[in-house]
Amino acid sequence: MSNLREIQSRINSVRDTMKITNAMYMIASSKLRKAKKSLKNTEPYFYTLQDAIAKVIKQIPEDISLIYFNGKPKAADEKKKGYIVITGDKGLAGAYNHNVMKIAEGELKKEGDPVFFLIGQVGRNYFETKGIPYDTAFQYTVQNPTIRRARVISGRILQMYREQKLDEVYIIYTRMIHSMECRAEMKKLLPLEKADFQEKEESGGLNRQTNYLPTPYDVFKNIIPNYITGFLYGTLVQAYSSEQNSRMLAMESATRNARDMLKSLSVTYNRVRQAAITQEITEVISGAKLLKRRKS
Incomplete structure (x- = not known):
């Protein structure tokens, strides 16, 4: 689940399910x-x-x-x-x-x-x-x-x-x-x-x-x-x-599990996002260094 779009879709799905289970609990x-x-x-x-x-x-x-x-x-x-x-x-x-x-x-x-x-x-x-x-x-x-x-x-x-x-x-x-x-x-x-x-x-x-x-x-x-x-x-x-x-x-337990899952997915999302940003920065720096070598 390394794709940011997949993780975001999963988070939205769990969040929607949690709304339903919470409503059924009430x-x-x-x-x-x-x-x-x-x-x-x-x-x-x-x-x-x-x-x-x-x-x-x-x-x-x-x-x-x-x-x-x-x-x-x-x-x-x-x-x-x-x-x-x-x-x-x-x-x-x-x-x-x-x-x-x-x-x-x-x-x-x-x-x-x-x-x-x-x-x-x-x-x-x-x-x-x-x-x-x-x-x-x-x-x-x-x-x-x-x-x-x-x-x-x-x-x-x-x-x-x-x-x-x-x-x-x-x-x-x-x-x-x-x-x-x-x-x-x-x-x-x-x-x-x-x-x-x-x-x-x-x-x-x-x-x-x-x-x-x-x-x-x-x-x-x-x-x-x-x-x-x-x-x-x-x-x-x-x-x-x-x-x-x-x-x-049952709905209380499902809602609680959904919250735990959202926390775990949010951590995973932030890690993947941070890794993607780090990779982009690394690629920019590498490109800049390559251009500098070519000019020199």
Whole structure:
């Protein structure tokens, strides 16, 4: 890279790229703040639903079968498992999409015939490229997670679960632990576990004073779909926050590397320029000496 024009072109290219990565960092930072606010506003509703379910379950007699809790006993290889895979709509987010697909690939290798529900264009492109069949791909959801979109997805899942087309449902998504770490993980969505709700029950006589009409079981059947929708919406917002956080960190790293590269290229440019100037001066002096010899 001894040509000054080549080095200057490289410097301009890196500088333009740095402007793009810096802009993407600012956009991801803004979207992350918005996602965190949405998650914070949703949490009180979600925890209230958990508490309400715990109270309703306590009022339902033990001999009544709860479809959303009691799965039919089957061998592990006979269970029909469904997986909701949440990826992004685009890349440039570090290992965000790769980590999610790695878990999905691990489930594909297990025995059985899993059913996949895809949320995100990256996951959809991956499954289509590999020729892996899937049930439904929900589009326009990842970049704008809303309760309405979560209700559409949960409606499809609950319908298949009630029709016994699915025995278990899992969500593969990315949870943001803190601003510097996001972790891809898999959580069980259905069937629910009573222990998860009993832990959140409040002590006291409040439950005995609550009347559920027409019956606690009817209230239970209507409140569970809302809980599933809320749970799914929470994972969508968590995944969206993780994607923006991962992209923000990736763009920050890219911008930092671009600055380092610019410094290195500037040093190289100045050295080559100085060498070119020195060579020109040397040639002028040599020419002057030659002319002087000829005259003498």
